[in-house]
Amino acid sequence: MAISEKSNQGLMKAIKRMHTLVESDDLERVRASQENISALLKHRELNYEPFQVGEIPSEWVSVKRSHMRKFVIFYCHGGGYNTGSFHYARSITNKLSSTTSMDVLSFDYRLAPEHPYPSATEDAMAVWDYLMHLGYGARDVIVAGDSAGGNLALSLVLKLKEQKRILPKGLILFSPWTDLTGSGKSYETKVDVDPILNREYLDNAIAAYASGQDLKNPLISPLFGNFTGFPPTYIQVGSNELLLSDSLLLKKNLEKYHVPVRLEEYKGMWHVFQMSPFKTAYDAMDQVAEFIFDICR
Template identity: 65%
Template sequence: MTIHHKVLLKKASPGTRNQSMMGLIRKVHGMIESTDIEKHRQSQDHVGALLGNSKEILIRSVKIQDMEGEWVSVNRAHMKKYVILYCHGGGYSTGSCLYARTLTTKIASSTSMDVLCFDYRLAPENPYPAAINDAMAAWNYLMLLGYGARDVIVAGDSAGGNMALSLVLKLKEEERILPRGLVLMSPWSDLTSSGKTHKSRAEVDPVLDAQYLDRMIHNYVEGQDLNNPLISPLFGDFTGFPPTYIQVGNNEILLSDSTMLHKKLIEANVSVKLDIFEGMWHVFQMSPLKTAYDAMEKNAEFIYDICR
């Protein structure tokens, strides 16, 4: 078993510069987020179209049963043996393949692997367990294409990190072969919000707050048991889980969701690595920053390592 836990510090920069960046992120996120869920979804798609556009990337639409999806690939010769199944974030109420291009294009470029992203059904129109059922449909689609479970790396951000964990827990429950590895960016692992940083980081987090999380929980799992491991994977049994890599920002309320998950994985004897990025916020990897690209290179290093 290998265990790594280290804090990655940004290159020395004035605190005022970081505060300015956090303020900018807060403003940008404020323009995207809306209590009108359709406007929120549209704003996210506009961001994805703007920041996820690259001549080096090929996008191919795909239909998985009744679900839309897309393959994201580098426009050059690249590795075909392994594939990344990507679960997008958005609190289970927003997000799409288009919005996720801010991440899927980066991870496809850094790994030179094909990435499959899918538009699972969103809440409140389609509450739990619609999304996890759609994730299983995407998994089964890859199996029908001829990939083996061990050829797949499951990745996700925020609620997509929750989905990635829930999918593997579901596969384990069904006694199926598990994927080769997991890559999680700021995973929302605990919908009970039991972690200390939900309060200690509340003033500094420029992206998330308790009110937003409560709204997403209401949309997705109103009336459900939040301790259900397929809703809050933190409470799952991780025995036999594949190698896992977690990235999280130091300035987000979901920091505890990652640190507690890391601890649980260690207790289950899972090979796990956690990197905490100083001064960073929730899913900072979306931003067009050097730190975001560096983080994606670290995702690639982890994937290369487990694919040897």
């Protein structure tokens, strides 16, 4: 599941340099940079249909060939809750739609610090309700997300469970940020090898999104949630991630509640490596498609 060690080290060094440059910018410049990059992410074999859910910008991504219409993927983008958009998420939603031949709905939830917790969860619920009003049943939907979007995907399902509503068919999580308390061992053991994240970045994101909040609130740190009755869950994570423990501990807690869960740890990979345009990322998407087809049979 890993590319060659030499190539891997080169990629990680390049990503580290790029991320250091991004961190030196102010928030608005980071957001603008992501939108500029997103202009390159349109694929000629895919359709992009923008729409609004109230004031929430949203998008359908779908393949132009014949495809599965009964089931859809509800996607929550990452970005530390303070950056990111459905445009930038096309690096993953393109692959999801192409590999699974399913329609993917993604959306721009409100971002911190302008809109801290619980704004993102409120927006996710609004888009979920919109999907239900279109005529989809909860069991026709697979919820997915990367990083903070993985956090939001889990929080959405916990909120649905709290309201005693029907839960989605399944969950797919790419490097999910599940524990804002940072209690896992990887926050210490992976600090020198993670090319994407560092504690300063995470601390700033937490301060923007959840200042003054109880970080053990399951809607903020889903790791501490009650997962009774949760749908089958598939997690992908890189072995060189600061957030590796967030995935490993989540798997352990899901198992404690007897949730069917599968975790793939990709050796030598980094945070949300699935965004990258190389073979390991596409192989990972093939595994996602396999998981979806298994639970949808």
